[in-house]
Amino acid sequence: MIRVSLEDEFGRTVSGVRVSLTDRCNFDCVYCHNEGLGDTRGPRAPADDELAADEVIRILEVLSEFDVERVKFTGGEPMLRTDLEEIVAGVPEGMTPSLTTNGSFLPGRAADLAAAGLERVNISQDAMDPETFANLTKSGAYERVLEGVDAALEAGLTPLKLNVVVFEATAEHVPEMVDHVAESDGLQLQLIEYMPEIAGHPEWAIDVDRVHEWLETRADRIERRDMHDRRRYHVSATGESDSTGMVEIVDPVGNPSFCANCGRIRVTHDGRFKGCLNRADAHSMGDLSRSEIRRAFRAVVATRVPYYGEYLIERDGEWVMNDEYDSPINPPEADS
Numbered sequence: 001m002i003r004v005s006l007e008d009e010f011g012r013t014v015s016g017v018r019v020s021l022t023d024r025c026n027f028d029c030v031y032c033h034n035e036g037l038g039d040t041r042g043p044r045a046p047a048d049d050e051l052a053a054d055e056v057i058r059i060l061e062v063l064s065e066f067d068v069e070r071v072k073f074t075g076g077e078p079m080l081r082t083d084l085e086e087i088v089a090g091v092p093e094g095m096t097p098s099l100t101t102n103g104s105f106l107p108g109r110a111a112d113l114a115a116a117g118l119e120r121v122n123i124s125q126d127a128m129d130p131e132t133f134a135n136l137t138k139s140g141a142y143e144r145v146l147e148g149v150d151a152a153l154e155a156g157l158t159p160l161k162l163n164v165v166v167f168e169a170t171a172e173h174v175p176e177m178v179d180h181v182a183e184s185d186g187l188q189l190q191l192i193e194y195m196p197e198i199a200g201h202p203e204w205a206i207d208v209d210r211v212h213e214w215l216e217t218r219a220d221r222i223e224r225r226d227m228h229d230r231r232r233y234h235v236s237a238t239g240e241s242d243s244t245g246m247v248e249i250v251d252p253v254g255n256p257s258f259c260a261n262c263g264r265i266r267v268t269h270d271g272r273f274k275g276c277l278n279r280a281d282a283h284s285m286g287d288l289s290r291s292e293i294r295r296a297f298r299a300v301v302a303t304r305v306p307y308y309g310e311y312l313i314e315r316d317g318e319w320v321m322n323d324e325y326d327s328p329i330n331p332p333e334a335d336s
């Protein structure tokens, strides 16, 4: 098959897709932006508006015609989908599947997911103690998540990134999480800047530059990824051990270099394309026939623009909507 990749007007080739398989979740994290899908609604039977497994696979097959090389399954909580293994097994050849999950359903399923072809997994674990974890997630599943991490490591779903959202409630736990990954084989740490744009509570945000500065003093080596211009810090264990770990910072907020290198599009649980996590506008895939999926993909790529630096522009130190775009940005969600 001849594959033709698509570039947006800003020269950004679309090489990855994030698929939200559901907007449901069994946790209720205080910071949750839910990938811009609105409130998570609690665990309940699959909703009628969720894409079926064969529809997800058809979308991925079409995207692979356009040389999209990576798919990330996310949510809500993607492991609430009991057909996740079937979906992973249907990912077309040449496309690498990975998963971002809260980890609570990994015990007992990690091996099956690996057998289905899942390459690796990112697990949200914001702290090392059950109390902080419970306060943040409104869930008592701390031990279960740790078991999930072990199950994923055992199944070879590595490198395994632990995701920590950095904001006022987690900042003090960052050093122990850094030590933890430095000491543990197969674990990496991803520090995600709290995004108030879609979660609200701008007062919870902390200055991520302080975390960069601290890591510069803690790291032996620093590298920059082309993708999103992300910085990676290689750190050593502090005790007797000579093991090392890697810490990556995901800092999109007010960061035009992050958006300038963004090659990702999104598929929502109800079958629409979004060109940017932060934008409210989405493109329907109509009847989900291959031709409609192709049409919608071309349409969303044609309207993709870097969010910071283009969709929003800086005026007097504030990020304001560029008058060229008339669709509103996502209004902040209420507590979610």
Ligand SMILES: Nc1nc2c(ncn2[C@@H]2O[C@H](COP(=O)(O)OP(=O)(O)OP(=O)(O)O)[C@@H](O)[C@H]2O)c(=O)[nH]1
Residues within 6 Å of the ligand: 035, 072, 074, 098, 100, 122, 161, 163, 190, 192, 195, 250, 252, 262, 264, 277, 278
């Ligand atoms: N604004 C924005 N945020 C992102 C983007 N990619 C990741 N994030 C943030 O990082 C969170 C965690 O995403 P993951 O899927 O675990 O991480 P990732 O870095 O995208 O995944 P890998 O690089 O595949 O490990 C997302 O839910 C977002 O909050 C992006 O392109 N734009």
Ligand SMILES: C[S@@+](CC[C@H](N)C(=O)[O-])C[C@H]1O[C@@H](n2cnc3c(N)ncnc32)[C@H](O)[C@@H]1O
Residues within 6 Å of the ligand: 025, 031, 032, 033, 034, 035, 074, 075, 076, 077, 078, 100, 101, 102, 122, 123, 124, 163, 164, 165, 192, 193, 194, 195, 196, 199
């Ligand atoms: C919305 S969750 C969906 C997948 C899964 N339920 C999980 O928690 O990993 C995806 C990622 O978004 C991150 N996240 C959620 N709300 C955020 C916010 N307001 N700012 C930054 N990252 C956020 C979470 O930590 C998680 O790593």
Ligand code: SF4
Residues within 6 Å of the ligand: 025, 026, 027, 028, 029, 032, 033, 034, 040, 075, 076, 077, 101, 102, 124, 137
């Ligand atoms: S961040 Fe928390 S509440 Fe949001 S989808 Fe993931 S586990 Fe659920």
Ligand code: SF4
Residues within 6 Å of the ligand: 228, 252, 258, 259, 260, 262, 263, 264, 275, 276, 277, 278, 305, 306, 307, 308
């Ligand atoms: S905020 Fe920037 S990096 Fe994130 S999806 Fe939008 S354009 Fe891409």
